[in-house]
Amino acid sequence: MNMRIKTLTFALIAGIGLTACGDPEPAPDVDAPAEEPAEPAALETPGWFMVDHDAETVEIELVAGTTSANNYWNFHGIYGGAGEVVVPEGYEITITLTNEDPNMGHSAGVGEIQATWPNNFSEVVPIFDGAVTSNPTSMTESTMPGESETITFTVDQAGEFALICYVTGHAASGMWMPFTVSAEGDAGVRLN
Ligand SMILES: [Cu+2]
Secondary structure, eight states: OOOHHHHHHHHHHHHHHHHHHHOOSSOOOOOOOOOOOOOOOBBOOOOTTTEEEEEEEEEEEEEEEESSSGGGBBBBTTTOOOOOOEEEEEEEEEEEEOOOOOOOOOOEEEOOOSSSSSSSOSSOOOOSTTOSSSSOTTTSSOOOOOOOEEEEEESSEEEEEEEEEETTTTTEEEEEEEEEEEEEOOEEEEEE
């Protein structure tokens, strides 16, 4: 839609230009195919994401409440479904969740990606065995301010999942990030 409007606007401006200076160049074809959609952000390897392709492991030092954005309910300052963690299929993933939020407990687990998130998760079943921190829905017994917890799991299935904080209300307020298991062996993080 946007592209279409831009194309039309450009055609209009070009048309005005044509009238103003009598330039005989033809106006651009409005029916030309729209430009390609913008490329997704490049995969980066920030200091908190370490991949070892020989050992087939990924180590993620995941920080909750890194910044005050979204009431500290973020991972590395990212929230609302932005960003993306990408790991190669078959690798062993270690996530150490550290909670730097001064106020609230948080958790982290890999689950189904959802269009909308419930306030309360009645049952937490991670996609991969072991892929969730302890007491993930609890405001008092999840990973509390200043605490850390490490989980290890093998991503034995490619697909598009989500890294979720299961504490009541957090995912619904945007504390989640896409988590993709790549059949092509891609690894890294998109930071926006
Ligand atoms: Cu949280």
